[in-house]
Amino acid sequence: MIKVTDLSKNYGHVEAVKSISFEIQDGEIVGFLGANGAGKTTTLKMITGYLVPTEGKIEVNDLNIIDDTHEIQKQIGYLPELNPLYTEMRVYEHFEFLAGIRNITGRPFKDALARVVEQCGLNGVIHKNISECSKGYKQRIGLASAMIHDPKILILDEPVTGLDPNQIVEIRGLIKKLGKEKLVFMSSHILQEIQATVDRIMIIHEGEIVANGTSDELMSNFMGNVLLNMEIKGGSVESIEHIQAKLPSVKFISMENSNGIQHVQFEYDKGQDPREELFRYAVDNNWSILKMTPHTTNLEDIFRDLTTEGDINA
Amino acid sequence: MLNIRMVFRREMLGFFNSPMAYIFLVIFAIVNGYFFTNTFFLFGQSDLRTLFDIVPLVYLFFIPAVSMGLIAREINIGTMEIISTLPLNTYEFVMGKFLAGFSLILLGLAATSIHFFTLMAVGTNVDIGAIFSGYLGLALMGATFTAIGVYTSSVTENQVVAFIIGVFVVLVFYMLDKMLIFVPHSLAGLVQFLAVDYHLSNISRGVIDSRNLVYFFSMIGFFIFLTIQTLEVRRWK
Numbered sequence: 410m411i412k413v414t415d416l417s418k419n420y421g422h423v424e425a426v427k428s429i430s431f432e433i434q435d436g437e438i439v440g441f442l443g444a445n446g447a448g449k450t451t452t453l454k455m456i457t458g459y460l461v462p463t464e465g466k467i468e469v470n471d472l473n474i475i476d477d478t479h480e481i482q483k484q485i486g487y488l489p490e491l492n493p494l495y496t497e498m499r500v501y502e503h504f505e506f507l508a509g510i511r512n513i514t515g516r517p518f519k520d521a522l523a524r525v526v527e528q529c530g531l532n533g534v535i536h537k538n539i540s541e542c543s544k545g546y547k548q549r550i551g552l553a554s555a556m557i558h559d560p561k562i563l564i565l566d567e568p569v570t571g572l573d574p575n576q577i578v579e580i581r582g583l584i585k586k587l588g589k590e591k592l593v594f595m596s597s598h599i600l601q602e603i604q605a606t607v608d609r610i611m612i613i614h615e616g617e618i619v620a621n622g623t624s625d626e627l628m629s630n631f632m633g634n635v636l637l638n639m640e641i642k643g644g645s646v647e648s649i650e651h652i653q654a655k656l657p658s659v660k661f662i663s664m665e666n667s668n669g670i671q672h673v674q675f676e677y678d679k680g681q682d683p684r685e686e687l688f689r690y691a692v693d694n695n696w697s698i699l700k701m702t703p704h705t706t707n708l709e710d711i712f713r714d715l716t717t718e719g720d721i722n723a
Numbered sequence: 724m725l726n727i728r729m730v731f732r733r734e735m736l737g738f739f740n741s742p743m744a745y746i747f748l749v750i751f752a753i754v755n756g757y758f759f760t761n762t763f764f765l766f767g768q769s770d771l772r773t774l775f776d777i778v779p780l781v782y783l784f785f786i787p788a789v790s791m792g793l794i795a796r797e798i799n800i801g802t803m804e805i806i807s808t809l810p811l812n813t814y815e816f817v818m819g820k821f822l823a824g825f826s827l828i829l830l831g832l833a834a835t836s837i838h839f840f841t842l843m844a845v846g847t848n849v850d851i852g853a854i855f856s857g858y859l860g861l862a863l864m865g866a867t868f869t870a871i872g873v874y875t876s877s878v879t880e881n882q883v884v885a886f887i888i889g890v891f892v893v894l895v896f897y898m899l900d901k902m903l904i905f906v907p908h909s910l911a912g913l914v915q916f917l918a919v920d921y922h923l924s925n926i927s928r929g930v931i932d933s934r935n936l937v938y939f940f941s942m943i944g945f946f947i948f949l950t951i952q953t954l955e956v957r958r959w960k
């Protein structure tokens with residue numbers, strides 16, 4: 410379990426992370442979503458012990474990151490954002506070094522190596538120099554490095570950046586599989602990636618957590634009004650503009666005429682659906698409805714709203 | 724100890740998996756060999772004094788070159804982030820780096836033993852004790868310069884900057900006793916004691932005095948301590 414309480418990090422006068430708190434339970438895959446520079450990587454670096462928090466507390470399985478840094482680091486596997494590797498080494502030498510630091514040598518190392526090679530599909534490259542491996546393989550080597558000691562917690566910073574679509578599907582599948590038995594905390598700025606992989610999403614914006622929940626929870630909490638796009642033939646501008654007076658649940662937004670067809674945009678509250686009333690109103694006024702398409706807010710809109718300056722409370 | 728060994732091993736693999744170590748060893752041997760043999764047969768003396776005079780000058784540039792990437796490169800390519808999130812103490816990391824750099828210097832020094840064998844073959848009344856103490860002095864000086872190089876490599880992520888600072892610092896310690904005439908008389912003793920060449924020349928004369936050993940080990944310890952502190956401070960920034 411990871412428990413973060415009132416965590417802050419300042420770089421000089423810049424507040425990168427501002428008093429954030431959250432908890433992640435074992436067996437959960439949590440996505441940490443935010444625009445570039447939102448504070449994702451800084452938060453992950455503090456949890457892994459690379460950076461010391463300015464304020465606040467990080468507990469991992471009841472151990473404190475300041476007092477028990479190495480004990481926590483034994484339980485964590487970390488894939489940094491830029492996936493740094495010792496490119497002059499062979500792949501197995503790289504694993505041998507990382508495992509050696511974690512006191513995994515001899516037979517246990519061979520078993521661990523076989524496990525990560527199998528899990529990450531590294532069979533063809535194990536004796537190659539890392540510099541000779543493709544970007545996709547390098548990413549897998551980074552992931553395997555994080556898993557060589559079979560940690561209880563995996564922290565992955567942008568794990569699929571730079572991979573092709575097939576590799577993304579493979580890595581996503583692997584993360585999901587690992588998430589069944591481990592706590593996985595992964596960051597990304599790609600919403601689709603997070604949505605497809607995780608159980609829960611946390612959105613960070615300018616160092617503050619602005620949303621925390623499952624996709625469904627975020628949708629129900631942050632979904633705003635529904636936009637309704639209509640194409641109406643035969644309606645006068647005045648009658649369309651005054652529809653709000655007749656149907657209070659509908660709010661007129663905009664209208665554009667094109668070849669005698671009015672392209673109209675209305676808005677209504679997500680809890681109401683006035684489409685039937687609108688249809689009847691149109692029939693009563695002798696309008697022909699050519700199109701009626703509601704546009705509900707999706708997670709992408711919510712993310713955009715939450716991570717755009719001044720729209721935090723959207 | 725295991726962790727120091729792992730860092731040391733990784734660094735040595737890094738040296739020898741790339742052309743770095745081979746280039747260093749070959750050029751180190753050629754430069755020392757050229758300057759030594761140039762005068763060896765002219766002077767007709769059965770000692771390695773010329774070699775022991777040349778090696779410190781070669782050290783001034785070679786050791787900062789060997790050590791400039793030890794930590795700066797890790798910071799630059801980001802592997803420092805991996806290292807810092809492993810259950811590895813900073814002193815273990817620094818010691819592993821220092822020992823690897825020092826080992827490469829020792830290998831370079833070992834390559835100069837060919838001149839010793841040449842001397843044994845052609846010379847007479849060779850003073851083995853003086854040669855042993857000369858090599859000991861060079862090894863201690865190499866270790867001191869390596870510790871300085873490891874430190875200068877930790878203050879920047881740019882290897883060229885680390886090299887330039889490294890050359891400057893080792894040059895200062897090397898030149899101190901040559902500038903005593905500019906130093907007030909009251910400070911002359913202290914400045915002379917801080918000069919690395921002063922202690923090297925003492926040991927090279929065949930006198931292994933504890934004051935000289937204390938100096939070298941203090942310098943090594945001091946710069947390793949500074950390196951550890953520099954890396955620790957980075958986490959708090």
